[in-house]
Amino acid sequence: MWGLYLAAVDINSYSTWLEIDLNAIRNNVAKVKDLTGVEVMAVIKANGYGHGARPAAQAAVQGGATWCGVARIEEALALRRAGISCRLLVLGYTPPSKIPEAIDQQITVSLFDPELTHSYLEFARINGGILKAHVKVETGMGRLGMLPEDVPDFLKSLRGGPIHVEGIFTHFAQADEPQSDYTRRQISIFNRLLDELRSADLKPQIVHAANSAAVINFPEAWYDLVRPGDAIFGMAPSPQTPLGSDFRPALAWKARLISVRTYPKGSGISYGSRYVTSGNERIGVMPIGYGDGYRRIDNQQVLVGGKRVNVVGRVCMDQCMLQLDEVPEAKVGDEVVLIGSQGDETISVDEVAARWSTINYEVVCGLADRLPRIYLE
Numbered sequence: 001m002w003g004l005y006l007a008a009v010d011i012n013s014y015s016t017w018l019e020i021d022l023n024a025i026r027n028n029v030a031k032v033k034d035l036t037g038v039e040v041m042a043v044i045k046a047n048g049y050g051h052g053a054r055p056a057a058q059a060a061v062q063g064g065a066t067w068c069g070v071a072r073i074e075e076a077l078a079l080r081r082a083g084i085s086c087r088l089l090v091l092g093y094t095p096p097s098k099i100p101e102a103i104d105q106q107i108t109v110s111l112f113d114p115e116l117t118h119s120y121l122e123f124a125r126i127n128g129g130i131l132k133a134h135v136k137v138e139t140g141m142g143r144l145g146m147l148p149e150d151v152p153d154f155l156k157s158l159r160g161g162p163i164h165v166e167g168i169f170t171h172f173a174q175a176d177e178p179q180s181d182y183t184r185r186q187i188s189i190f191n192r193l194l195d196e197l198r199s200a201d202l203k204p205q206i207v208h209a210a211n212s213a214a215v216i217n218f219p220e221a222w223y224d225l226v227r228p229g230d231a232i233f234g235m236a237p238s239p240q241t242p243l244g245s246d247f248r249p250a251l252a253w254k255a256r257l258i259s260v261r262t263y264p265k266g267s268g269i270s271y272g273s274r275y276v277t278s279g280n281e282r283i284g285v286m287p288i289g290y291g292d293g294y295r296r297i298d299n300q301q302v303l304v305g306g307k308r309v310n311v312v313g314r315v316c317m318d319q320c321m322l323q324l325d326e327v328p329e330a331k332v333g334d335e336v337v338l339i340g341s342q343g344d345e346t347i348s349v350d351e352v353a354a355r356w357s358t359i360n361y362e363v364v365c366g367l368a369d370r371l372p373r374i375y376l377e
């Protein structure tokens with residue numbers, strides 16, 4: 001994994017790189033905090049949605065996040081090793097054998113299964129110390145979580161032991177659909193449980209539920225803390241749930257032309273020679289392929305000289321070819337933009353996601369480790 005700060009690098013020495021705007025992340029976290037008025041847990045799993053976990057966590061904390069959420073304990077431990085000292089919650093599964101490290105490194109784990117929790121108790125007793133935990137409740141996501149009716153007895157059973165349940169949370173399946181009745185039903189199931197826990201004096205201190213979509217669409221689900229991921233990187237959770245204009249995309253993907261050549265009519269371009277020039281055509285090569293997380297599909301575009309140009313022929317592992325007739329002045333060394341702006345043109349992550357028939361989350365999470373991440377302060 002490469003992570004470099006712009007001030008420390010000669011950008012001309014890279015043939016492709018990701019530019020990550022840390023100020024955008026700071027700004028976006030601050031916007032979420034201002035909007036909701038509650039604590040923010042920046043969700044930075046999967047290498048900070050491809051942006052780089054440590055710099056993303058650092059920027060999120062600078063923007064006002066008090067927590068970071070990750071999927072796996074290894075991600076939390078890596079953040080601790082990198083000096084991130086904010087509260088950390090593992091949102092997914094933690095193997096029991098990792099509980100001693102969770103205790104020692106002050107990492108909070110999620111509880112969603114009584115048997116697994118029993119193993120955690122054993123490891124915690126042997127290790128000594130208190131394991132901090134949040135209980136995850138299944139209200140309609142159909143993934144991980146305790147059934148609401150099992151939660152009160154579960155919480156009672158943990159009283160006085162080495163697991164301190166300081167939080168309770170749920171996750172939404174359809175919050176990116178504004179006005180979704182399904183989400184309202186999830187909220188009301190969760191609220192009913194919270195009421196019951198309150199009356200039995202069992203309610204954990206911190207209640208949370210809202211991902212980016214619920215930050216935007218469901219203020220009633222903000223509770224004590226919100227858990228946005230996509231929005232802090234300036235990406236909209238879905239086309240139906242756009243971000244306000246005060247959120248800024250944090251990532252751009254750039255490259256340089258490494259070859260430009262005019263091919264005569266009838267020349268085959270790339271594997272399978274599926275693209276054949278129909279006259280003299282200027283063809284550029286950019287050093288990016290499916291080995292970088294670019295998709296091996298037809299009909300893709302990038303920006304060169306402030307204009308949209310087509311990717312032609314098969315995308316290779318490390319390279320692909322561009323039809324440059326629209327930009328006759330293009331030459332070796334010129335900048336190519338795959339995601340981001342150049343001149344008056346922009347290719348957004350959402351546009352790329354639409355071409356790839358997927359969501360912006362998958363585009364950024366799939367950006368390969370070998371792409372250097374250059375951080376703009």
Ligand SMILES: Cc1ncc(COP(=O)(O)O)c(C=O)c1O
Pocket residue numbers: 043091171210211212213227228229230231237
């Ligand atoms: C449990 C949980 N909370 C919060 C998030 C953040 O979601 P989003 O990136 O849509 O804000 C995720 C991400 O998938 C998640 O799994």
